[in-house]
Amino acid sequence: MTTLAPARERAVRTAGPAAWAGTAGLVRHGLRRDRVRITVWALAVGGLIAYVGAAIPAAYPDQAALQTRAAIMTDPSGAFMTGPGYGLDDYTLGVMVANEMLGMVAVAVAVMSILAVVRHTRAEEEAGRADLVRAGAVGRSAPLAAALAVLVVANAAVGLVLLGALLVVGLVPADSLALVAGAATVGLVFGALAAVTAQLSAHARTASGAAGALLGLAYVLRGLGDAAERGGSVLSWTSPIGWAQQTRAFVDLRWWPLLPGVGLCALLVAAAFALAARRDVGAGLVPTRRGRVDARRALLSPTGLTWRTERATVAWWAVGLGVFAVLTGSLAQGVVESLEAQPALADVLGGGAAGDVLSSTLAAFLAFFAMAVAVFAVVATQRLTREEDAGRTGVVLAAAVSRPAWLGASFTVTVVGCAVLLLAAGLGLGLGAAASVGDAGLTPSLTLASLAYLPLVLCFGAAAALAHGLRTGAWWVWTLLVASILVGLYGPLLGLPDAVQDAAPFALVPRVPAEALTARAVVVPTVVAVVLVAAAGVALRRRDLTA
Amino acid sequence: MSSEHAPSSTSTSGTPAVEVRALTKSFGAVRALDGLDLTVAPGEVHGFLGPNGSGKSTTIRVLLGLLRADAGRVRLLGGDPWSDAVTLHRRLAYVPGDVNLWPQLTGGEVIDLLTSLRGRVDRARRAELLERFDLDPGKRTRTYSKGNRQKVALVAALAGDVELLVLDEPTSGLDPLMELVFQQCVREAVARGTTVLLSSHVLAEVEKLCDRVTIIRAGRTVQSGTLHELRHLTRSNVRVTTTQPPGAIRGIEGVHDVASHAGQLTFTVDDAALSQVMTVLAAAGIGNLVVTPPTLEELFVHSYGTAAAARPDAADAAGGAR
Numbered sequence: 026m027t028t029l030a031p032a033r034e035r036a037v038r039t040a041g042p043a044a045w046a047g048t049a050g051l052v053r054h055g056l057r058r059d060r061v062r063i064t065v066w067a068l069a070v071g072g073l074i075a076y077v078g079a080a081i082p083a084a085y086p087d088q089a090a091l092q093t094r095a096a097i098m099t100d101p102s103g104a105f106m107t108g109p110g111y112g113l114d115d116y117t118l119g120v121m122v123a124n125e126m127l128g129m130v131a132v133a134v135a136v137m138s139i140l141a142v143v144r145h146t147r148a149e150e151e152a153g154r155a156d157l158v159r160a161g162a163v164g165r166s167a168p169l170a171a172a173l174a175v176l177v178v179a180n181a182a183v184g185l186v187l188l189g190a191l192l193v194v195g196l197v198p199a200d201s202l203a204l205v206a207g208a209a210t211v212g213l214v215f216g217a218l219a220a221v222t223a224q225l226s227a228h229a230r231t232a233s234g235a236a237g238a239l240l241g242l243a244y245v246l247r248g249l250g251d252a253a254e255r256g257g258s259v260l261s262w263t264s265p266i267g268w269a270q271q272t273r274a275f276v277d278l279r280w281w282p283l284l285p286g287v288g289l290c291a292l293l294v295a296a297a298f299a300l301a302a303r304r305d306v307g308a309g310l311v312p313t314r315r316g317r318v319d320a321r322r323a324l325l326s327p328t329g330l331t332w333r334t335e336r337a338t339v340a341w342w343a344v345g346l347g348v349f350a351v352l353t354g355s356l357a358q359g360v361v362e363s364l365e366a367q368p369a370l371a372d373v374l375g376g377g378a379a380g381d382v383l384s385s386t387l388a389a390f391l392a393f394f395a396m397a398v399a400v401f402a403v404v405a406t407q408r409l410t411r412e413e414d415a416g417r418t419g420v421v422l423a424a425a426v427s428r429p430a431w432l433g434a435s436f437t438v439t440v441v442g443c444a445v446l447l448l449a450a451g452l453g454l455g456l457g458a459a460a461s462v463g464d465a466g467l468t469p470s471l472t473l474a475s476l477a478y479l480p481l482v483l484c485f486g487a488a489a490a491l492a493h494g495l496r497t498g499a500w501w502v503w504t505l506l507v508a509s510i511l512v513g514l515y516g517p518l519l520g521l522p523d524a525v526q527d528a529a530p531f532a533l534v535p536r537v538p539a540e541a542l543t544a545r546a547v548v549v550p551t552v553v554a555v556v557l558v559a560a561a562g563v564a565l566r567r568r569d570l571t572a
Numbered sequence: 573m574s575s576e577h578a579p580s581s582t583s584t585s586g587t588p589a590v591e592v593r594a595l596t597k598s599f600g601a602v603r604a605l606d607g608l609d610l611t612v613a614p615g616e617v618h619g620f621l622g623p624n625g626s627g628k629s630t631t632i633r634v635l636l637g638l639l640r641a642d643a644g645r646v647r648l649l650g651g652d653p654w655s656d657a658v659t660l661h662r663r664l665a666y667v668p669g670d671v672n673l674w675p676q677l678t679g680g681e682v683i684d685l686l687t688s689l690r691g692r693v694d695r696a697r698r699a700e701l702l703e704r705f706d707l708d709p710g711k712r713t714r715t716y717s718k719g720n721r722q723k724v725a726l727v728a729a730l731a732g733d734v735e736l737l738v739l740d741e742p743t744s745g746l747d748p749l750m751e752l753v754f755q756q757c758v759r760e761a762v763a764r765g766t767t768v769l770l771s772s773h774v775l776a777e778v779e780k781l782c783d784r785v786t787i788i789r790a791g792r793t794v795q796s797g798t799l800h801e802l803r804h805l806t807r808s809n810v811r812v813t814t815t816q817p818p819g820a821i822r823g824i825e826g827v828h829d830v831a832s833h834a835g836q837l838t839f840t841v842d843d844a845a846l847s848q849v850m851t852v853l854a855a856a857g858i859g860n861l862v863v864t865p866p867t868l869e870e871l872f873v874h875s876y877g878t879a880a881a882a883r884p885d886a887a888d889a890a891g892g893a894r
Contacts, residue, residue: 419638
């Protein structure tokens with residue numbers, strides 16, 4: 026009998042108002058920390074939709090043009106990548122946004138939500154800051170409650186900007202609101218899911234990784250469901266993203282498909298609070314595995330160390346790009362058919378010659394993937410700055426490792442990573458296309474062709490290395506890269522002058538494998554990359570280490 | 573102001589392991605090092621003392637070639653720490669005060685990595701050190717406490733045969749037992765001929781380990797010398813009972829803080845006045861006498877007290893521009 030007393034007392038303490046003490050202060054603190062992040066996410070998502078709203082009418086001037094786009098979405102692979110395909114018979118801007126963009130927007134909002142919740146819960150515990158906070162007059166449930174409040178504010182902010190963008194491009198308010206509510210519901214569900222995974226694992230990376238994997242699964246489930254049947258099948262209804270798409274916004278609006286998301290969110294939040302109340306601060310419910318007690322030889326060099334810390338990132342990028350490339354490749358036949366119906370569109374994709382629409386289309390796709398790999402090159406090279414700021418570079422340089430050797434090791438890993446990603450993208454594109462049009466020869470030619478972009482992609486990584494050497498911040502590298510991608514992607518669409526389009530880096534490489542590779546496309550970027558890396562080495566040797 | 577106190581450095585054979593003269597280093601408008609001097613003789617354990625923010629870590633980062641000196645002469649093991657960094661680093665090991673490690677690697681992997689990047693590894697000593705520091709090498713470093721991360725860096729530094737150990741507050745996360753192990757390991761390294769530069773504000777540790785100390789403040793050297801020499805710069809504490817009241821004590825120049833309590837007399841005395849004090853006490857008939865040398869704490873406080881008093885410019889700066 027006496028043993029019951031403490032248990033009851035603990036239950037009361039957990040549930041009582043004291044458990045929530047300090048929540049308001051933590052919410053203010055969290056919003057202060059995240060104000061820039063939330064603003065950037067809101068502007069990025071809203072800006073994307075506003076851009077699409079402006080670009081689509083320009084690219085597809087009449088209904089016939091829009092219907093060719095709809096035709097691609099009737100294809101199972103088109104449906105897999107986008108949505109259930111409501112309203113394909115009368116494709117309008119609103120229908121297009123709901124069918125093709127909502128899934129993408131929902132994923133973006135979900136990623137933001139997962140990162141926000143983990144950042145304010147498990148990452149704080151792992152960094153040891155949570156101890157400091159909880160040692161104040163802060164209740165057991167307050168940190169999680171505050172993180173969820175930040176989650177709600179972030180989703181509301183993104184939702185408002187998104188709604189504004191939809192209304193500005195002239196879409197119907199009620200359906201626009203349903204679309205926004207759908208995306209926000211997905212964000213809340215995955216934010217709540219991250220709140221649960223943050224209780225299970227002692228590490229922030231594992232927690233966000235697990236929630237992210239389930240997000241990927243949700244997208245694939247609805248994709249399989251949508252591909253199986255126009256309007257979605259049972260599988261579509263197993264996914265929170267599917268629920269958002271089932272509101273049939275801009276076609277035949279219904280609100281009730283959002284209810285399961287609200288319910289699931291409530292369940293996950295309850296589960297997260299229950300788990301949080303039952304564990305120690307800093308502890309996970311899933312134990313951490315023990316590792317090796319000594320190092321393999323492969324680790325014992327700057328290159329080995331960098332590869333070890335980056336290989337998981339490379340692997341995830343390779344899987345992601347590879348899967349996306351297979352799906353894109355499988356669209357090949359559908360794209361070719363619609364392009365043959367709309368010669369004007371073929372110009373946009375850079376393929377003039379009617380006989381070789383397929384080849385030039387796939388070459389254009391390959392260029393898009395090269396742009397994604399260029400983003401990886403910059404992100405990967407920025408690791409140097411992150412390592413320095415974390416104080417780990419000083420530990421390495423205090424051993425017998427020179428600064429150029431350290432930079433060289435990092436860049437070597439970036440070269441290998443970029444090559445792996447280009448091959449994964451080329452192979453995926455080739456496999457998808459080969460299956461779609463029944464030409465096995467596409468796979469080796471696209472795989473090999475992907476490497477033509479390696480020198481160009483590495484130029485951006487080398488520029489990021491120089492930014493690290495000079496410690497200027499990478500903003501100018503990103504500006505350069507984003508401008509290059511925008512001109513490369515939308516130059517034809519926006520009708521930019523030929524001089525500008527030809528000067529853009531991604532125009533330097535011929536549209537392989539449709540066009541022959543030139544020596545200039547290999548030599549010029551290689552020289553530029555080598556010069557930039559050498560300059561980065563010199564700059565790094567001349568400056569102080571910051572941390 | 574420090575020159576009048578600075579004792580002549582002990583004569584040693586060979587080039588100093590560390591030689592720093594009039595080192596300055598600024599970060600923007602902040603002058604972190606302002607004419608710092610530091611000499612570490614081969615084979616000695618040199619204590620590097622100073623309050624937080626006085627420039628200890630900045631000096632060490634200059635010595636490691638991570639920062640570039642603005643002005644002054646810096647020599648490390650006979651070489652230039654900036655331009656000869658890699659060759660010099662094969663001969664030294666470094667333990668930072670705040671150890672940041674790769675979260676996905678285990679402690680054992682980090683130890684192997686750091687020792688092999690430096691060059692020389694002694695597997696037997698590695699195993700022995702893991703045992704003595706009671707460190708589990710199979711855990712990932714993100715699960716380690718601050719003390720355990722520090723142990724990883726210490727084992728990596730001590731496992732190789734190096735000429736110089738650069739230790740920047742290496743025991744700030746260790747418990748007292750582990751501090752003892754650390755002190756033992758440092759003594760063993762010194763017995764093998766290793767030179768040690770030990771930055772610290774744990775004075776007891778410095779007293780136990782160091783032959784010579786350099787005390788810095790606001791980027792300048794305040795005192796440098798052996799502990800024995802430095803103790804002469806301040807007063808000894810005297811506690812005495814005498815058969816007759818030694819009335820003349822108060823009149824001796826160099827005697828301070830005289831107080832009597834329950835027949836016991838306590839005061840502090842400059843070394844120069846000691847023999848005169850003893851004459852007076854002997855005449856009064858000594859019942860019991862205890863003379864204790866100044867503790868390092870007193871030395872520390874004394875150094876900063878005189879340094880602050882001798883620097884009216886510092887007071888001006890603190891008072892703001894006029």
